[in-house]
Amino acid sequence: MDEPRRLSQVEMRAWQGFLVASSLMSRRVEQQLKSDEGLSHPQYEVLVRLSATPDGELRMTELADAVLTSKSGLTYQITQLEKAGLVRRRDCPTDVRGTFAVLTEEGRRALHDAAPGHVSLVRELFIDALAPEQVALLADALETVGQRLRGDDPSPSGPPAR
Amino acid sequence: MDEPRRLSQVEMRAWQGFLVASSLMSRRVEQQLKSDEGLSHPQYEVLVRLSATPDGELRMTELADAVLTSKSGLTYQITQLEKAGLVRRRDCPTDVRGTFAVLTEEGRRALHDAAPGHVSLVRELFIDALAPEQVALLADALETVGQRLRGDDPSPSGPPAR
DNA sequence: ACATATCAATTCGAATTTGAACAATCAGGG
DNA sequence: CCCTGATTGTTCAAATTCGAATTGATATGT
Numbered sequence: 001m002d003e004p005r006r007l008s009q010v011e012m013r014a015w016q017g018f019l020v021a022s023s024l025m026s027r028r029v030e031q032q033l034k035s036d037e038g039l040s041h042p043q044y045e046v047l048v049r050l051s052a053t054p055d056g057e058l059r060m061t062e063l064a065d066a067v068l069t070s071k072s073g074l075t076y077q078i079t080q081l082e083k084a085g086l087v088r089r090r091d092c093p094t095d096v097r098g099t100f101a102v103l104t105e106e107g108r109r110a111l112h113d114a115a116p117g118h119v120s121l122v123r124e125l126f127i128d129a130l131a132p133e134q135v136a137l138l139a140d141a142l143e144t145v146g147q148r149l150r151g152d153d154p155s156p157s158g159p160p161a162r
Numbered sequence: 163m164d165e166p167r168r169l170s171q172v173e174m175r176a177w178q179g180f181l182v183a184s185s186l187m188s189r190r191v192e193q194q195l196k197s198d199e200g201l202s203h204p205q206y207e208v209l210v211r212l213s214a215t216p217d218g219e220l221r222m223t224e225l226a227d228a229v230l231t232s233k234s235g236l237t238y239q240i241t242q243l244e245k246a247g248l249v250r251r252r253d254c255p256t257d258v259r260g261t262f263a264v265l266t267e268e269g270r271r272a273l274h275d276a277a278p279g280h281v282s283l284v285r286e287l288f289i290d291a292l293a294p295e296q297v298a299l300l301a302d303a304l305e306t307v308g309q310r311l312r313g314d315d316p317s318p319s320g321p322p323a324r
Numbered sequence: 325a326c327a328t329a330t331c332a333a334t335t336c337g338a339a340t341t342t343g344a345a346c347a348a349t350c351a352g353g354g
Numbered sequence: 355c356c357c358t359g360a361t362t363g364t365t366c367a368a369a370t371t372c373g374a375a376t377t378g379a380t381a382t383g384t
Binding site: 202204231232234235238239242257258259 | 369370371372373374377378379380
């Protein structure tokens with residue numbers, strides 16, 4: 001029916017910029033965390049999420065959702081983190097199927113050690129590259145995009161067509 | 163020496179938003195291209211880059227740089243695309259070491275077929291989620307970040323410290 | 325011409341990711 | 355109580371990624 005409109009020049013710049021920034025940023029963060037504390041970015045994210053809860057624990061599925069990975073992907077990462085002693089598994093008392101991932105003391109320390117370098121890098125490459133107003137605008141824009149991507153969106157594609 | 167400043171609330175929102183948008187967007191695009199035309203996103207990017215040249219060909223290293231992947235990663239993808247008949251390799255006449263990746267007619271058609279759906283998706287999830295001014299601001303901000311990430315940057319981290 | 329450093333592309337192994345299939349369990353309605 | 359359908363986490367195979375090492379070839383300086 002409708003031929004999709006090509007992207008305008010600005011639109012193209014925005015999209016390309018997004019792809020480039022995503023790609024390069026991701027690699028930089030990955031390298032830094034790895035050489036700094038031996039963590040992958042996904043693993044770092046897991047530790048962050050766990051440490052943000054009162055008990056330092058979260059159900060596998062919740063955690064998978066939080067860090068935007070597949071369930072099988074999380075299973076793998078938790079296994080890795082368990083080997084490293086940064087996280088342990090705990091059976092859920094009320095649901096035999098369930099499993100908690102629990103942050104260990106060592107995990108807390110690893111996160112504590114890794115965080116400063118990580119934050120510095122994010123600052124250096126991302127935040128400090130921009131003027132404060134730009135940061136604010138980015139925050140708004142990217143959150144809006146995120147909402148649409150998540151589906152919690154007031155108007156996924158305009159008012160219902162018919 | 164210097165304790166890195168924690169991220170402020172906006173800074174956090176911007177960074178988190180960036181991570182979330184990157185992650186979700188990437189998966190959506192991947193799925194769409196795959197189910198639509200059987201291409202991965204990296205493969206699509208390769209085709210785009212090749213089609214943008216006059217002769218539809220590019221040296222392996224140049225192409226790797228253009229699509230922001232490692233040389234070995236590109237070798238792999240070109241092999242895949244060659245199997246699919248969308249690209250072929252051509253030895254460089256002036257440098258025995260060199261190889262060109264050349265877009266085939268079939269490759270051109272595949273790109274032509276895949277492009278509309280891809281553009282629609284990008285529009286739907288990214289561009290159309292935002293007001294035109296937001297798109298323009300995003301373009302500027304992300305390009306700035308990209309420059310810093312690439313290293314072509316007027317002030318990587320302030321004036322030389324000593 | 326020659327030694328040395330750089331470069332192009334590939335190969336290799338290790339790590340990681342995803343979706344599908346699976347096994348076990350839970351929840352709700354009749 | 356029991357049946358059906360959803361949920362939980364894991365396992366598995368396939369695909370992909372990266373970096374280090376490799377093989378040749380090219381460029382540079384003397």
